[in-house]
Amino acid sequence: xxxxxxxxxxxxxxxxxxxxxxxxxxxxxxxxxxxxxxxxxxxxxxxxxxxxxxxxxxxxxxxxxxxxxxxxxxxxxxxxxxxxxxxxxxxxxxxxxxxxxxxxxxxxxxxxxxxxxxxxxxxxxxxxxxxxxxxxxxxxxxxxxxxxxxxxxxxxxxxxxxxxxxxxxxxxxxxxxxxxxxxxxxxxxxxxxxxxxxxxxxxxxxxxxxxxxxxxxxxxxxxxxxxxxxxxxxxxxxxxxxxxxxxxxxxxxxxxxxxxxxxxxxxxxxxxxxxxxxxxxxxxxxxxxxxxxxxxxxxxx
Amino acid sequence: xxxxxxxxxxxxxxxxxxxxxxxxxxxxxxxxxxxxxxxxxxxxxxxxxxxxxxxxxxxxxxxxxxxxxxxxxxxxxxxxxxxxxxxxxxxxxxxxxxxxxxxxxxxxxxxxxxxxxxxxxxxxxxxxxxxxxxxxxxxxxxxxxxxxxxxxxxxxxxxxxxxxxxxxxxxxxxxxxxxxxxxxxxxxxxxxxxxxxxxxxxxxxxxxxxxxxxxxxxxxxxxxxxxxxxxxxxxxxxxxxxxxxxxxxxxxxxxxxxxxxxxxxxxxxxxxxxxxxxxxxxxxxxxxxxxxxxxxxxxxxxxxxxxxxxxxxxxxxxxx
Numbered sequence: 001x002x003x004x005x006x007x008x009x010x011x012x013x014x015x016x017x018x019x020x021x022x023x024x025x026x027x028x029x030x031x032x033x034x035x036x037x038x039x040x041x042x043x044x045x046x047x048x049x050x051x052x053x054x055x056x057x058x059x060x061x062x063x064x065x066x067x068x069x070x071x072x073x074x075x076x077x078x079x080x081x082x083x084x085x086x087x088x089x090x091x092x093x094x095x096x097x098x099x100x101x102x103x104x105x106x107x108x109x110x111x112x113x114x115x116x117x118x119x120x121x122x123x124x125x126x127x128x129x130x131x132x133x134x135x136x137x138x139x140x141x142x143x144x145x146x147x148x149x150x151x152x153x154x155x156x157x158x159x160x161x162x163x164x165x166x167x168x169x170x171x172x173x174x175x176x177x178x179x180x181x182x183x184x185x186x187x188x189x190x191x192x193x194x195x196x197x198x199x200x201x202x203x204x205x206x207x208x209x210x211x212x213x214x215x216x217x218x219x220x221x222x223x224x225x226x227x228x229x230x231x232x233x234x235x236x237x238x239x240x241x242x243x244x245x246x247x248x249x250x251x252x253x254x255x256x257x258x259x260x261x262x263x264x265x266x267x268x269x270x271x272x273x274x275x276x277x278x279x280x281x282x283x284x285x286x287x288x289x290x291x292x293x294x295x296x297x298x299x300x301x
Numbered sequence: 302x303x304x305x306x307x308x309x310x311x312x313x314x315x316x317x318x319x320x321x322x323x324x325x326x327x328x329x330x331x332x333x334x335x336x337x338x339x340x341x342x343x344x345x346x347x348x349x350x351x352x353x354x355x356x357x358x359x360x361x362x363x364x365x366x367x368x369x370x371x372x373x374x375x376x377x378x379x380x381x382x383x384x385x386x387x388x389x390x391x392x393x394x395x396x397x398x399x400x401x402x403x404x405x406x407x408x409x410x411x412x413x414x415x416x417x418x419x420x421x422x423x424x425x426x427x428x429x430x431x432x433x434x435x436x437x438x439x440x441x442x443x444x445x446x447x448x449x450x451x452x453x454x455x456x457x458x459x460x461x462x463x464x465x466x467x468x469x470x471x472x473x474x475x476x477x478x479x480x481x482x483x484x485x486x487x488x489x490x491x492x493x494x495x496x497x498x499x500x501x502x503x504x505x506x507x508x509x510x511x512x513x514x515x516x517x518x519x520x521x522x523x524x525x526x527x528x529x530x531x532x533x534x535x536x537x538x539x540x541x542x543x544x545x546x547x548x549x550x551x552x553x554x555x556x557x558x559x560x561x562x563x564x565x566x567x568x569x570x571x572x573x574x575x576x577x578x579x580x581x582x583x584x585x586x587x588x589x590x591x592x593x594x595x596x597x598x599x600x601x602x603x604x605x606x607x608x609x610x611x612x613x614x615x616x617x618x619x620x621x
Contacts, residue, residue: 035409091590098597100408101355105550108543109589116583233416233539240413275424278417285410286402 005144007266008259013150013219015258016157020212021235022242022250023164024205030181030245031194031201033100037107038087039209040232041114046080046210047223048122051129065134069218073156076214077207084206085199093195111228118225126224129217153215160208161251168247173200181245234261237281243294252292310558317464321457329456331572336463337525339564340470342548343557344517347474349546350555350603351483352510353490355408358415359545361422362392362515364537366522368426371440371532372433381446385523392519393512400511404504419542426534439533446527459528466524470517471557477513478557486510487555544568551592553599562601 021043028036053059053075059068091110095103134152138145168174179187180197188194216231217223238257242249257277264276284292321329345359366388373379373387403414429436446453446462453462477483489496489503497503526532544567552563574581592600 029409035412091594094594095597098593101550101554102593102597102599105547106590106593108547109586109593112586112589113583114586116580116586120580120583229540233420237413237417240410244409271428272424275421278421281417282403282414285406285414289406289410291410 002144003266004263006146007262009144009146009150009154011259011262012255013153013258014262015238015255016154017212017215017219017231017254018235018238018258019251019254020157020160020208020215021231022239022254023161023247024209025236025239026242026244026247026250027177027201027205029239030247031177031184031198032092032096032103034092034103035107035236036092036205037104037232038091038110038114039205040228040230040235041111041118042080042084042087042206042228043209043213043216043231043235044118044223044225044228045083045114046076046206046213047217047227048118048127048213048225049079049210050076050214050217051127051223054130054133069133073211073214076210080210080213081203081207084202084209087206088198088202093198115225115228122225124225126222129221129223131221134218149219153219156211156215160211164204164208165247165251167204173197177201234277237277241281241284241291243291246291246293249291249293256292314468321460326456329460331569333456333459333463333528335564335569336460336467337521337528338545338548338568339561340463340467340521340524341518342545342552342560342564343470343474344514344521345545346514346549346554346557346560347477347486347517348510348514349549350560351478351486351490352507353486354507354510355412356415356511356514357412357542357546358417358419358539359514359518360537360539360541361415361419362396362518363522363525363541364419364422364426364534365392365395366519367526367532367537368434368440368522369519370523370526371443374443374526375440378444381444381523381527382448385520388523389516389519392522393516396511396515397508400508404507404511416539416542419537419539423534423538426537434534437534439531439536441531443526443530443532445530453527463524463528466520467561471561474557482506482509547589551589551599553602556599556601556603559599559601559603563599566600 021039024039024042025036028034028039050072053072054068059071062068063071087110091106092103095106134149137148139148139151140146168177176187176192176197177200179190179192180194184194187197212231213223216227234257235254238253239250240253241257242251242253244250257280260280261273261277265273268276288294320332324332341359341363345356348354348356348359369388369391370381370384373384374381399418403411406414426434426439427437434440448462453459485496485501485506488499488501489506493503525536529536548563548567549560550563551566552561553559571581571585574584
């Protein structure tokens with residue numbers, strides 16, 4: 001039972017990361033109907049920027065561990081958001097009116113560009129995060145020893161998701177984003193600046209991805225320039241699992257995928273871990289072709 | 302116009318035939334890789350270009366073809382070239398089974414499922430499924446192909462084998478493109494509800510496109526296994542599928558010359574700029590973005606179909 005709960009909390013923590021990245025995919029898909037294949041690499045950039053800022057600024061000495069990590073998160077999210085908005089401006093905006101797959105190829109090109117840029121700057125080897133940032137203590141919850149960082153990660157991702165959900169549901173800009181996702185043309189006629197909405201989506205999505213990158217760096221302690229593809233693929237799977245374009249769907253899909261993976265690795269087979277996640281995805285899509293929370297789209301005739 | 306086009310094609314063929322004489326083994330091998338990728342991309346083009354299904358897992362079919370050849374050749378010593386149609390059949394049969402339940406999924410959902418498929422196949426190969434795939438190390442010692450007692454082993458000998466197979470592929474796929482079947486695929490790509498309404502059995506045609514593409518990819522798998530003599534799961538990862546996907550769309554999806562040109566660009570060009578070492582892939586990525594912005598439909602998009610005016614058709618029918 002002990003092992004089950006350990007795996008469950010681990011799965012929840014990893015699932016939170018998947019969910020944060022998946023939100024970037026799903027929000028972009030919602031307004032542009034584009035799979036942003038470069039999103040995983042924005043996540044990598046977040047992890048590397050976190051490393052650079054952490055080692056060069058010496059925040060931990062001045063602000064204490066929690067303050068340092070918090071400030072770091074804000075800076076990383078801001079920087080990655082700027083890169084994301086630039087990506088949209090350069091690589092996606094000129095392709096807004098063209099066939100959907102052209103934009104996908106442009107996204108793949110941008111992904112190759114980012115991945116190799118990171119490799120050129122930081123080298124191809126694994127880079128190690130300083131391991132003494134957050135205190136390595138375990139918290140006792142109902143007799144379970146759970147590492148503090150795991151709890152912090154889960155809390156952070158839940159907090160970010162709740163904030164995003166409130167932003168989308170309650171604010172004027174959030175309403176505009178939802179309107180643009182339903183029908184861009186109609187939204188434009190209602191006086192919504194769709195270009196601005198898309199720009200905001202490309203600020204929010206990448207900033208969440210960047211935060212996830214930082215969290216992976218702090219949790220696992222090492223990062224690599226190809227990890228964007230690995231996590232990006234998982235997060236994309238999560239977004240599809242929940243129904244792409246649907247924001248709560250991405251959250252549910254991410255957490256679910258993390259838990260399935262952790263439990264599958266522990267109880268079925270660790271070598272088949274990635275395959276289990278995909279098998280579950282395929283089975284769910286066979287039963288529900290538009291994902292768990294995806295709307296049923298009636299075919300127009 | 303038409304004669305000028307065919308003149309260009311004849312010229313390109315002529316250059317290709319004599320090219321190995323002037324190049325060293327390394328560059329001939331690069332051309333061999335370009336050829337293999339081009340044939341694979343042409344087989345993907347049936348699914349992605351003609352039928353318009355977002356399929357990003359083509360490496361799975363390729364892998365199954367290569368492994369069928371490798372296993373049967375190393376255990377039963379069946380000559381490699383005999384195994385080519387068999388590998389194609391196994392890959393096609395696999396496609397038939399896996400594609401049946403997922404064929405109705407819409408665009409992006411199909412994309413992730415096919416990505417999942419290629420990952421599951423790769424993981425199964427690494428985990429030595431059924432104890433016959435050799436695990437992460439793969440299978441080695443695959444025999445070279447023999448052609449009427451002549452053993453093909455040098456790169457320039459492979460060059461003629463691969464590019465001859467390419468010629469067959471181009472001929473058959475060109476016929477396919479202009480057949481009733483090809484027209485039906487184009488129809489359902491443009492509007493599958495209208496196609497269904499006109500009496501095209503869309504599910505049947507989509508499945509057939511998948512099986513044909515997989516069959517051909519399986520046969521290329523045989524060529525690959527014979528060329529390398531050693532195969533491992535990592536040769537068939539998700540990235541290979543992405544490369545094929547890019548070749549088709551960059552070159553011009555649905556256009557045979559476009560796809561072949563795409564293979565030259567995606568596989569051949571990075572080799573030419575090898576001096577620039579690490580920065581070349583970064584520039585390549587940026588170039589892809591630029592290319593899609595300036596030529597949205599790919600470099601050589603398919604030409605619109607032209608048919609004789611209705612009057613002539615009626616006159617033809619009235620003749621006999």
